[in-house]
Amino acid sequence: MSSRGLRSRQSSGVSRIRDDQITDLVSKLQLLIPQIRGGRSHKVSASKVLQETCNYIRSLHREVEDLSHRLSELLASTDIDNDQAAIIRSLL
Numbered sequence: 001m002s003s004r005g006l007r008s009r010q011s012s013g014v015s016r017i018r019d020d021q022i023t024d025l026v027s028k029l030q031l032l033i034p035q036i037r038g039g040r041s042h043k044v045s046a047s048k049v050l051q052e053t054c055n056y057i058r059s060l061h062r063e064v065e066d067l068s069h070r071l072s073e074l075l076a077s078t079d080i081d082n083d084q085a086a087i088i089r090s091l092l
Helices: 003-011 019-032 046-077 082-091
Strands: none
Touching: 019 046, 046 082
């Protein structure tokens, strides 16, 4: 890398993440994703881990939306105080 590129990167405050840090973060992320959880002995590419992470986040988002919708329907069908319902709806 040229010294000019290095200076530019340093002066802009951009910090580089080392390869071993990326590997460690991907390994930690892999442990959080049920579809690819398998411990460190189960090798999965970083690309696959990131792809499955995105898929998992999307599925969690859909689940939250579904639960929110179901809760809204439940609140509409129950006989609870309007103030309480308004508070719960504002949290949705």
